[in-house]
Amino acid sequence: MPGKRSFVATGLAAMGLVAMLGGVGVAAASPAMAAEQPLKCQYWNDQHTFGVSCDPNGVTQYQAVARCSNGNWYLGPWVARGWSYVYCSTYYATYVPNTGREQHTFEG
Numbered sequence: 001m002p003g004k005r006s007f008v009a010t011g012l013a014a015m016g017l018v019a020m021l022g023g024v025g026v027a028a029a030s031p032a033m034a035a036e037q038p039l040k041c042q043y044w045n046d047q048h049t050f051g052v053s054c055d056p057n058g059v060t061q062y063q064a065v066a067r068c069s070n071g072n073w074y075l076g077p078w079v080a081r082g083w084s085y086v087y088c089s090t091y092y093a094t095y096v097p098n099t100g101r102e103q104h105t106f107e108g
Helices: 014-021 031-036
Strands: 002-008 041-045 049-054 059-067 073-074 083-087 101-105
Touching: 014 059, 049 101
Parallel strands: 059 083
Antiparallel strands: 002 101, 041 049, 049 083, 059 073, 059 101
């Protein structure tokens, strides 16, 4: 999409994630890029679900990204506000603690 840049939140093994997702258009954010536009997000999880809700602050859209106990990474829906969730139970798996992050796009 012209004029948009996609970033994965700091802390993800971005290169491995890109490889596992088969090139779905995610790119790793450098520390300088991440510092350009801070993103304030709230996170929630239970045994089967990971969710994220962010303060827009220049972000066009964001989505939840999480690893499930079956070893795969999954993406929640893109949202402009509210919550995006990954439901590991859909894949007969549980959420792997401390793997959930957000992926977001900025206008640019």
